[in-house]
Amino acid sequence: MHKADIALVEMTMDIMKYAIDRLSSTKHKIGKPKSEEELKALVGETITEKGIGGEVAFNLWKKHLMKANVPIDHPRHLAFVPASPTRAAIMFDLVTSASSIHGAYWMEGAGGIFCENEAMKWIVSLTGLPKGAFGVFTSGGTAANLSAMVTAREHWRENATFNNEKGLIITSIGAHSSIKAMAKVIDVDVLLIDTEDKLKGIDLQNTINTLSPQQRKRLFAVVATGGTTNAGIIDDLDGIAEVCNSEHLWFHVDAAYGGGALAADSVRHLFNGIEKADSITIDPHKWLFSPYDCGSVIYKNPELAKKAHAQEGSYLDIFKDEGAHGFNPSDYQIQLTRRVRGLPLWFSLAMHGTKRYKQAVERGLKLAKVAGKLIEENPHVELVREPSLSCVLYRRIGWKPDDYTHWTYENHKKGFALVAPTKWKTGNTFETVSRFCFINPDTTKKDIQLILDSMR
Numbered sequence: 001m002h003k004a005d006i007a008l009v010e011m012t013m014d015i016m017k018y019a020i021d022r023l024s025s026t027k028h029k030i031g032k033p034k035s036e037e038e039l040k041a042l043v044g045e046t047i048t049e050k051g052i053g054g055e056v057a058f059n060l061w062k063k064h065l066m067k068a069n070v071p072i073d074h075p076r077h078l079a080f081v082p083a084s085p086t087r088a089a090i091m092f093d094l095v096t097s098a099s100s101i102h103g104a105y106w107m108e109g110a111g112g113i114f115c116e117n118e119a120m121k122w123i124v125s126l127t128g129l130p131k132g133a134f135g136v137f138t139s140g141g142t143a144a145n146l147s148a149m150v151t152a153r154e155h156w157r158e159n160a161t162f163n164n165e166k167g168l169i170i171t172s173i174g175a176h177s178s179i180k181a182m183a184k185v186i187d188v189d190v191l192l193i194d195t196e197d198k199l200k201g202i203d204l205q206n207t208i209n210t211l212s213p214q215q216r217k218r219l220f221a222v223v224a225t226g227g228t229t230n231a232g233i234i235d236d237l238d239g240i241a242e243v244c245n246s247e248h249l250w251f252h253v254d255a256a257y258g259g260g261a262l263a264a265d266s267v268r269h270l271f272n273g274i275e276k277a278d279s280i281t282i283d284p285h286k287w288l289f290s291p292y293d294c295g296s297v298i299y300k301n302p303e304l305a306k307k308a309h310a311q312e313g314s315y316l317d318i319f320k321d322e323g324a325h326g327f328n329p330s331d332y333q334i335q336l337t338r339r340v341r342g343l344p345l346w347f348s349l350a351m352h353g354t355k356r357y358k359q360a361v362e363r364g365l366k367l368a369k370v371a372g373k374l375i376e377e378n379p380h381v382e383l384v385r386e387p388s389l390s391c392v393l394y395r396r397i398g399w400k401p402d403d404y405t406h407w408t409y410e411n412h413k414k415g416f417a418l419v420a421p422t423k424w425k426t427g428n429t430f431e432t433v434s435r436f437c438f439i440n441p442d443t444t445k446k447d448i449q450l451i452l453d454s455m456r
């Protein structure tokens, strides 16, 4: 072999060894960020005319750069929405990269897209949407929400009475920030119903009743949340569906975080009404144990999404030809060239079976209950509200906002845990409280008790 080939083989072995170590180790530390200046001082110039060599670059990664990241699958990472990709899915993420598949069109990616679609069929089956409903994997919940909102808006514009009004959507303050952000992208206004608690059909109807005729004409969609990111609250999907139906509004359910819980029999009833949605967002990279990045958007009528999203171009026509017939994921969301990002989920589902997924989601729900009980038993803390899905909001009695911030940084600095405060609105005041979000089935009761102890 040439020297260069030997070096490449060695590099491949090194990288495989690293991946295996990372996957089999259960004791990795919670990393912490450093400033750009600190990192630069540690690694020096890495992009040079001649290159610094793979071994040097990889060593810099292992020694310094990797440690400035938080492994989001750490069992005591309970901040934001953590993650816990299965080993099978991570390994197949490597396979996905190594296979170099263009996932936009069936013509180039039939095998990969077939697998994605098999996984998608299972997700769609969890929603209970009628026959014909289908979806695609996106880069995340933000892209999924955007894709759904564009579809809704384009559908509305086809209405004979449409007269170039600026669109308007209704959601609640419990909705995820991406709804407001994506409304800016498509230049529509958002009316926020002032409740972070469960949004009910009657509240929606009352809000619609207060609109001026001009506003009512601009209103085309309602976004409900299937598990708020902050507190795990599921809106009254059935009631909202009924209002959307009678008012002829597009009904989108953002279940980016909570959607995984559709697999859990113990809470499935809380989502009743989701089967009436026009579109749904579910992030497999949150509660379906996929590596980043993997979101999904599902449509009751995928043809409407195709009308809104399919791109035209003379160099693209070939893909629509005979022999290339099949499902083209790029027709149903905003992205053209795409990774077959549903492939790792497919492999993991195929390997483990759907029952294991149910059990893993139930474990997150159970951990929230266990945490709720521990909080009731420990006198220095108290629940702000009953745990909802896998989110637990609680307060440390006597603490001010600064105490929470300080405590978060201390735990993070020690590499012990990452648990971040949030705000909860009661009446007209926002209170700073602590929050757990459970995803990782490897989190233990002891982990939770240790974190509570660190607040003494």
Ligand SMILES: *Cc1c(COP(=O)(O)O)cnc(C)c1O
Binding pocket: 081, 139, 140, 141, 142, 143, 145, 176, 178, 225, 227, 228, 229, 254, 255, 256, 257, 258, 283, 295
């Ligand atoms: C996380 C989340 C999003 C955004 O999803 P990304 O994958 O981060 O883009 C949207 N909606 C809800 C309810 C979420 O929890």
